[in-house]
Amino acid sequence: MIVSHSKTKTKKSTSNFLLPDRKKILEFLNQSGRPQTRKELAVSFNIIDVEIRRALGRRLKAMTQDGELIRNRRGSYGLLKKMDLYKGNVIGHPDGYGFVVPEEGGKDLFLPAKQMRTVLHGDNVVARLVNTDKKGRREGALVEVLRRANHKIVGKFFRENGVSYVVPDNKRISQDILIPSLDKNKVKQGQYVVIEILHQPEKHRQPIGKITSIINESNDVNMTTDIAIRSHELPYKWPDEVIQEIDGLTENIDSDVLLDRNDYRNFAFVTIDGEDARDFDDAVFCEKYKNGWKLFVAIADVSYYVKQNSSLDDEAYLRGTSIYFPDRVIPMLPEILSNGLCSLKPNTERLSLVCELDIDSNGKVKESSFKKSIICSHARLTYSEMSEIVVNRNEKIREKYSNLLLHLDNLYELYKLLHKNRKKEGLIDFSSIESRFVFNDNGGIDSIESVKRNNAHRLIEEMMLIANIAAAKFLEKYSKYGIYRIHETPKEEKLKDLHILLSKLGLSLESTDKPTTKNYSSLIDKIRQREDEQMLETILLRSMPLAVYSDSNKGHFGLGFPAYTHFTSPIRRYPDLVVHRIISGLINKKEKLLAYDNNSMSELATHCSNTERRAEDASRDAIQRLKCIFMKDKEGKSFHGIVSSVTSFGLFILLDDLFVEGLLHISTLPTDYYHFDPIAHTLLGERNGKIFTLGEKLIVKLIRVDIDERKIDFELEHII
Structure with missing residues (x-):
């Protein structure tokens, strides 16, 4: 006892x-x-x-x-908040100074060059507010470096007066990296290399590194992508653990797996994608009834193959998304999954998670559900083929797919109704133009051409949107946690400037307090056919924040949806894979087995937003360098263009039909003192009264292309 x-x-x-x-x-x-x-x-x-x-x-x-x-x-x-301290990431500037972007929001803290000596672009720091000037600009001083962002850097090697160093390709890193020893590297002057940072910068010492590899100069396109991959430290090699995990995967589906799945193999699902697509993660099927439609959106069941906390899952999380470059793709998942087992190929049985939607004759979703299923795609259609079948009604192609015509026509009829409803409720439809590179057999660039969108593109978009909404509502109703795609209302400061500009043009957003998606949509309809349409669309787009991932649902302003998530692309987006796991766990009543909670969801959302930005930055860098390569032999030629952006130091010009942008520096404009108006987006000449504004058409001469700096410079020839 x-x-x-x-x-x-x-x-x-x-x-x-x-x-x-x-x-x-x-x-x-x-x-x-x-x-x-x-x-x-x-x-x-x-x-x-x-x-x-x-x-x-x-x-x-x-x-x-x-x-x-x-x-x-x-x-x-x-x-931190009690001590007037701010945690945030450093944004470097090529001229040596930088900024701290506070994680909690608010105005950036300016860091003078002296403060930037101990940090590099992207580092996570704590900074103190030391001064605020009359215009409200805040200056900061570094208190502590929490996390270093750069471990490997790509740059050009130079050796001068016995000193070896590398100039980073990322111009936001303004400090050269000293290379004390070349070891056995036979590197040549001006070659691109990858270095590992051995010592981060300190107050009285530059960063020090060692060369780990020399980038192959096989051709401009390959080298450009290699530079972007290494500059942004993108994971592109599969670890041994991942290779071992996928080694035993086969095309065979175990019969036991089918016991708790709906058999939809006889349903006439089809995939509709681009001509060069290889991974088909969605298929659609539609039946029409007297009082409406039954829409089935089948998405590859990636969560069946990629188990939580496996090596494959760890690598997918690290990558966050597939990254698309002009000449190649870095997939989130190995090819055996992305282009094989999880690709809904025609006439091949595939495991899927199907979103079923009952839609009434008015286009309203009355009920939605999710089913673990097995399907067999009946056809692989391209956007062009689908457009010919249902829009142009090409008899020859319709005859080829005669056994699917009823279902394809149903899809198109439903799309028109859904799209019409979205336009009524406020569809923000910017007239953006996408472009792509056309390469020759030698790997060089032949041309840059526009990517034309048709109603088949919009049809698939509409079906994916409605499935994503259903997934978001399902999470809200049944799950304690989730990951959502949110797009918040434009900030008050941005709206204030926008209202001032619109009032000068005799336009308005109707709502001066909290505009809705419908307000934006209505304004876009009003500016159609105006000469300054492109300028106004650009300004409206820039007034809105970026969409991000979040563990809490805050709605999607740009789409006008109160609840939205990403469900339809688990092959190439990690958030979609997580949503699949949660939905599958709820269906199988095994949600408690998932190692997720609200804290992990918050971290996951932030990570996925960051990997998305990283992918966009890397792709943008590669595209800009390739455009410089394409324009290099055109120096001295004249081009028609339009003012795409106005700054205090000049105008950015987008060339007609070439989709290439460059700078018309203020020093090349007719001699005068020019004053920049950031609200009206204009440069006003003090003496001659000339106003340069967004959307203005000009003829410019290409005077310089710097491939390493990724800069294209023009001079003004004529105002149209």
């Missing part, structure tokens, strides 16, 4: 000294009103046990490293 009593007492006393979680520590520091030492925190939380006190120290250190707390010179821990 004595022993038993002693054990009970010990257990009871230990439970009083449990380690407080991060939330409790933050709440206590917020209430205490002053920074606290580790000892003071231990006393406040009644922690006596030595091991738990040490664990508290480790937790405080981790919170400091994550930027949740700051440790002052006295060894006390405090909250």
Whole structure:
């Protein structure tokens, strides 16, 4: 009895000294009103046990490293917001200065070149506000570097006066990297190399690195993509663990898997994609009834093959998304999955997660559900073929697909109704133009041409949108957590400038307080056929924030949906894969087996937003370099173009039909003093009264192309 009593007492006393979680520590520091030492925190939380006190120290250190707390010179821990400190990422400028973009939002902190000596572009830091000028611009000073963003850098190698160094290709990194030893690298002057940073920059020392590889100069296109891949540190090689995991995958589907799946193999599903598509992750099928339609959107069941916490899953998470370059794709999943087992190829049985939607004759979704299924695509159609079948009604092609005509016509009829409804509710339809490179047999660039969209593109978009909405509503209704695609309302500051500009032009958004999607849509309809249509569309687009991923649903302003997520592309987007796992877990009543919670969802959403931006930046860098390569032999020639952007230092000109943009520097304009109006997007000549504005048509001469700097410069020849 004595022993038993002693054990009970010990257990009871230990439970009083449990380690407080991060939330409790933050709440206590917020209430205490002053920074606290580790000892003071231990006393406040009644922690006596030595091991738990040490664990508290480790937790405080981790919170400091994550930027949740700051440790002052006295060894006390405090909250950043209470100490006028800001956590954020550094944005470097080619001229040596930079900015800290606060994670909590608000205006950036300017960092002078002296402050930028110890950091590089992308580093995560804590900074202090030191000054605010009369115009409200804030200057900061670095307090601590939390996380380094650059571990490998691509750049050009140079050796001068016995000193070797690399000039980073990313111009936001303004510091050269010293190379103290070449080891066995036979690198030539001006060659592109990949370096590993051995020592990050310090106050009195430049960053130091070593060359790990020399980039192959096989041809301009290959080298351009290689530079972009390595500059943005994109994972492009499959780890051995992933190769081992996929080694045993086969085309065969175990019969046991089919026991709890709906058999839709006889349904006339079809895939509709581009001519050069290889991964088909969605297929559609539609039946028409007396009172409406039944739409089936089948998405490849990637979650069946990519198990949570597997090596394959870890790599997919790391990549976050497939990345599309002009000459190649870096897939999120290995080819055996992306182009094989998870690709809904024609006449091939595939595991799918099917979204079923009952839609009434008015185009309203009355009911939606999700089913684990097996399907067999009946045809692989291109957008051009689908357009010929249902829009142009080409008899020859319709005859080729005669057994599918009823279902294809149903799809098109439903699309027209859904699209019509969206236009009524407020469809923001910017007239953007996509372009693509046309390569010759030698790998050179023959031309840059526009990608024409037709109603078949819009049909698939409409079907994917309606499935994504259904998935978001399903998560909201049945799951404790989820990942959503959100697009918030334009910020007040942006709207203020927009209202001023529109009022000068006799236009308005109708709502001056909180505009709706319908307000934007209505304005876009009004500006159609105006000469300044392109200018106004550009300004409207720039007034809106970027769409991101979030663990909480805040709606999608641009699409006008109160709830939206990404469900339809799990082959190439990690958030879609997560949504599939949650929905499948709910269907199979195994949601509790998923290692997700609200905290992990928040981290996952931030990570996926970051990998999306990284992919866009890498692709944009490669495209801009290729455009410079394409334009290099055209120096001295004249082109028609339109002003696509106005800045204090000049005009950016988009060339007609070439989809290439370059700078018309202010010094090349007719001699005058020019004043920049950021609200009206104009440059006004003080003496001659000439106003240069967005959308203005000009004839310019190409005077310089710098491929390394990715810059194209024009001079003005004539105002049209």
